[in-house]
Amino acid sequence: MKLVDHFRLIPVSIEMPTPLAVCNPSIMATETGWSVLVRALDPVPYSGPEEPYLSSENWLVAYDQDLRPQSRIRLQDQDVRERCVEARNGLEDGRFFTWSERQWVLFSGLQRSRLGYENSMILVQMEGDRLCNPVVLSSPHHLSREKNWMPWVLDNELYLVYSTRPLVVYRYTPNGLIRVHGGMIAPRNSGAMMSGSSQVIPWGDDYLAITHQRNRAPLASRLMQKYVTRDPDYQRKKVLFSHHILLLDRHFNIKMQSKAFHFETEGIEFCAGLACRDDRVLISYGVMDEKAHLIELDPSQVDRILGQKARRPNMARMAPVVDTSKTLPSMDLIVLNYRNFQTTAARCLDSLWPQHDTSRVHVKLLDNGSPDTSPADIREYAQYHSQLKYECLPDNLGFAGGMNYAVQQGQSEWLLLVNNDTIFLPDSLENLSHALASAGSDIAAVGPITNAAGNEQDYFLEGTCEQILAAAAVFHQTPVRRLLPVYRLDFFCVAIRRSVWNALGGLDPAYGLGYYEDFDFSVKMRHAGYRLMMCEDAFVYHQGGSSFKQSATSKRLIRANRDLFTGRYPEVALPHKREGNLETLRLYQHLIESGYPAEPLLERIAMRMKALAREAPKSLHKRRQWEKAQASLHL
Incomplete structure (x- = not known):
C-alpha cells in the first residue's frame, strides 16, 4: 500500500536554501507549530578513502500551525565534530525530541576510514542554532555501524529502541546503556529484522511509532533495471524500504502492528519523524536521498492503517463551518x-x-x-x-x-x-x-x-x-x-x-x-x-x-x-473521480456521526450514490475492490 495513493495525499515539500540534496527529515510538535530537522548532503558523498570531509549539513525549519515556514537556520555542529572523532565526517539521520524541557537530537555520527565508514550513535543537545554537549553511545553489540535508534521519553526517562522485531529497548544513563527489554537480536543483514524510523510519541494511553524494514528488490526486477532498462537509479532502486506503524504500551509490549506500506514509491524511503497535536498527525520522510517530504494524517486514518476501528475525525478542522455573518472579501x-x-x-x-x-x-x-x-x-x-x-x-x-x-x-x-x-x-x-x-x-x-x-x-x-x-x-x-x-x-x-x-x-x-x-x-x-x-x-x-x-x-x-x-x-x-466521490460520501458519513443533521445531505447522498454505481470499474478485479471500498459506507 502506498499511503499517498490510498488516502489521496499530496506531500508537502521541504525546500532548503542549500545546493545539497535534502533528505530524512525529523518533525516535532512545538507550542507555536512544528519544527523539522533536515539533513542535507552531497548526493555523491564517498568519492574515495582519502576524502577527509563529507559535505553534510543539518538545518532546522520552523513552521507555524498551518505549515507555513517561518525560519530556516543551519545548525552549527563544529563543536560536535571537533569533540567526537565518531562524527568527523558528519551527523546523519537525526531524531528530534524533547526531554527534561530541553531539545535533543539522536544522531548517527559518520567516520570515514580506509576500510569503509563507521557509524556511532551520538546524543546531542540543541541550544538555539548550536549542537553541543555530545555523548557517544557505545554499541551494545560492538558493531562498527550503528544507526536508526528510536528515542522514547517515558516517565522523564530516556529509552532507546534498538530494534522492533525483535523488540529490544535500552535505558540511557550517564554511566551507559541498560537493557530493559528483549534478548538476542537478529543479525544486521537479516531481512526479518525491523529497526527504528521515527521517535516514539504518546498516543492516548499508549505510544505510537513508525519502524522500517530494509529488503532487496526481487532478482528479476534488479536484472531488468540493470541490463534492460539501464535505469540510472539502479543502485538505489535495488533496495526496498517498507514501513509499519506500531502501537506500544508503557510496558514495552507491541499491541498492534500495521501491514507494510510505502509512502509514495518503492525504493529508498526513510521515515525519521512522527508528531501529533490537536488531532493532527504529521509524518516526515525522505525519498531516494534527494527529497524531504511531510504528509498529514487524521487520527482516524492512523486507526485504519493499524486495522482497528477508526475513531471519528476532527470535523471542525477537516470540514470547516461556513459562517455567513463574516464580512465578505474583495x-x-x-x-x-x-x-x-x-x-x-x-x-x-x-x-x-x-x-x-x-x-x-x-x-x-x-x-x-x-x-x-x-x-x-x-x-x-x-x-x-x-x-x-x-x-x-x-x-x-x-x-x-x-x-x-x-x-x-x-x-x-x-x-x-x-x-x-x-x-x-x-x-x-x-x-x-x-x-x-x-x-x-x-x-x-x-x-x-x-x-x-x-x-x-x-x-x-x-x-x-x-x-x-x-x-x-x-x-x-x-x-x-x-x-x-x-x-x-x-x-x-x-x-x-x-x-x-x-x-x-x-x-x-x-x-x-x-x-x-x-x-x-x-x-x-x-x-x-x-x-x-x-x-x-x-x-x-x-x-x-x-x-x-x-x-x-x-x-x-x-x-x-x-x-x-x-x-x-x-x-x-x-485518481479517477469516483474515488473522490467515495471520499466525499465518507465525509458525509463522518458529519452525520458527529451530530450534523442529515436532511441537507440526503439529496446529495442520493446523487453521489447513483454516480458510484454508474462509475464502477469495468474490469472484474477492480470492480471487486471497488465494491469492497463501497461496503465501508453506512449511509
Missing part, C-alpha cells in the same frame, strides 16, 4: 474567453450581473486571441455594461498565459478564475464568497460544485442547461454550510488567494493552450502545505469543451500535457 473575477462569445461568455456574464456587488467584486473579461467575431461582439456588449472591464489580446496565450496576464492588473484579496462556458446559479457568487470569508489561512483555494468536472466537484447531472440548473437549485435550498476537502481543484471556476498565486508564480505556461495546468497548480499549493476545498452551496454550470473541440489535435495536447505532468510529479496519483 475579489477580482476574471472571465477568460476564446471564441463563441455570444453563446458562452455573454451568458456567463449575464448570470453574474444580478449578483454582482461592485464595491468588492471587480469583473474583467479577457479575450484570448479569438479568431472569430468575439472581439467585436465584446466591444458591443461592453457598451451596455459599463461595469465590465475588458481587453482583447491579438494572440492566444493559452489558459495559463491568459490568466497570468489578466491577474497582474488587480489588487483584491481573492482571485476568481472563470471559464467562458459557465453559468452561475443565482446566489452562487454570494455563497462562494461566504465560503472564502470562512476559509482559514491554511486554505489556499475553493471551488464550487458543477455538472462537468474531472473530480468530486462533479455531481453527474444530465440534461439541457436549463434542466441541470433547475435540478441544481436543491443545493442552494438545503445548504450544507461546510467546506469539504478535495484532492485537487478543477479550474473551470476556482477562487485562489492572491498571496498564494503570487508566491507560487501563477499558472505554468508550459502547458500551452490548456489541460493539466490546473492539476499542476493544485499540486504546487498542496506541496506548499495549503489545503484545497469545495463549496457545496455554490453551483456553477459548466458546458465543457467550448474552447477545444474533441479533435485529434486536442487529444494529442492532452497526452503531451499528461506526460509533462507525470514527469514532474511521479509521486502524485491521478
Whole structure:
C-alpha cells in the first residue's frame, strides 16, 4: 500500500536554501507549530578513502500551525565534530525530541576510514542554532555501524529502541546503556529484522511509532533495471524500504502492528519523524536521498492503517463551518474567453450581473486571441455594461498565459478564475464568497460544485442547461454550510488567494493552450502545505469543451500535457473521480456521526450514490475492490 495513493495525499515539500540534496527529515510538535530537522548532503558523498570531509549539513525549519515556514537556520555542529572523532565526517539521520524541557537530537555520527565508514550513535543537545554537549553511545553489540535508534521519553526517562522485531529497548544513563527489554537480536543483514524510523510519541494511553524494514528488490526486477532498462537509479532502486506503524504500551509490549506500506514509491524511503497535536498527525520522510517530504494524517486514518476501528475525525478542522455573518472579501473575477462569445461568455456574464456587488467584486473579461467575431461582439456588449472591464489580446496565450496576464492588473484579496462556458446559479457568487470569508489561512483555494468536472466537484447531472440548473437549485435550498476537502481543484471556476498565486508564480505556461495546468497548480499549493476545498452551496454550470473541440489535435495536447505532468510529479496519483466521490460520501458519513443533521445531505447522498454505481470499474478485479471500498459506507 502506498499511503499517498490510498488516502489521496499530496506531500508537502521541504525546500532548503542549500545546493545539497535534502533528505530524512525529523518533525516535532512545538507550542507555536512544528519544527523539522533536515539533513542535507552531497548526493555523491564517498568519492574515495582519502576524502577527509563529507559535505553534510543539518538545518532546522520552523513552521507555524498551518505549515507555513517561518525560519530556516543551519545548525552549527563544529563543536560536535571537533569533540567526537565518531562524527568527523558528519551527523546523519537525526531524531528530534524533547526531554527534561530541553531539545535533543539522536544522531548517527559518520567516520570515514580506509576500510569503509563507521557509524556511532551520538546524543546531542540543541541550544538555539548550536549542537553541543555530545555523548557517544557505545554499541551494545560492538558493531562498527550503528544507526536508526528510536528515542522514547517515558516517565522523564530516556529509552532507546534498538530494534522492533525483535523488540529490544535500552535505558540511557550517564554511566551507559541498560537493557530493559528483549534478548538476542537478529543479525544486521537479516531481512526479518525491523529497526527504528521515527521517535516514539504518546498516543492516548499508549505510544505510537513508525519502524522500517530494509529488503532487496526481487532478482528479476534488479536484472531488468540493470541490463534492460539501464535505469540510472539502479543502485538505489535495488533496495526496498517498507514501513509499519506500531502501537506500544508503557510496558514495552507491541499491541498492534500495521501491514507494510510505502509512502509514495518503492525504493529508498526513510521515515525519521512522527508528531501529533490537536488531532493532527504529521509524518516526515525522505525519498531516494534527494527529497524531504511531510504528509498529514487524521487520527482516524492512523486507526485504519493499524486495522482497528477508526475513531471519528476532527470535523471542525477537516470540514470547516461556513459562517455567513463574516464580512465578505474583495475579489477580482476574471472571465477568460476564446471564441463563441455570444453563446458562452455573454451568458456567463449575464448570470453574474444580478449578483454582482461592485464595491468588492471587480469583473474583467479577457479575450484570448479569438479568431472569430468575439472581439467585436465584446466591444458591443461592453457598451451596455459599463461595469465590465475588458481587453482583447491579438494572440492566444493559452489558459495559463491568459490568466497570468489578466491577474497582474488587480489588487483584491481573492482571485476568481472563470471559464467562458459557465453559468452561475443565482446566489452562487454570494455563497462562494461566504465560503472564502470562512476559509482559514491554511486554505489556499475553493471551488464550487458543477455538472462537468474531472473530480468530486462533479455531481453527474444530465440534461439541457436549463434542466441541470433547475435540478441544481436543491443545493442552494438545503445548504450544507461546510467546506469539504478535495484532492485537487478543477479550474473551470476556482477562487485562489492572491498571496498564494503570487508566491507560487501563477499558472505554468508550459502547458500551452490548456489541460493539466490546473492539476499542476493544485499540486504546487498542496506541496506548499495549503489545503484545497469545495463549496457545496455554490453551483456553477459548466458546458465543457467550448474552447477545444474533441479533435485529434486536442487529444494529442492532452497526452503531451499528461506526460509533462507525470514527469514532474511521479509521486502524485491521478485518481479517477469516483474515488473522490467515495471520499466525499465518507465525509458525509463522518458529519452525520458527529451530530450534523442529515436532511441537507440526503439529496446529495442520493446523487453521489447513483454516480458510484454508474462509475464502477469495468474490469472484474477492480470492480471487486471497488465494491469492497463501497461496503465501508453506512449511509
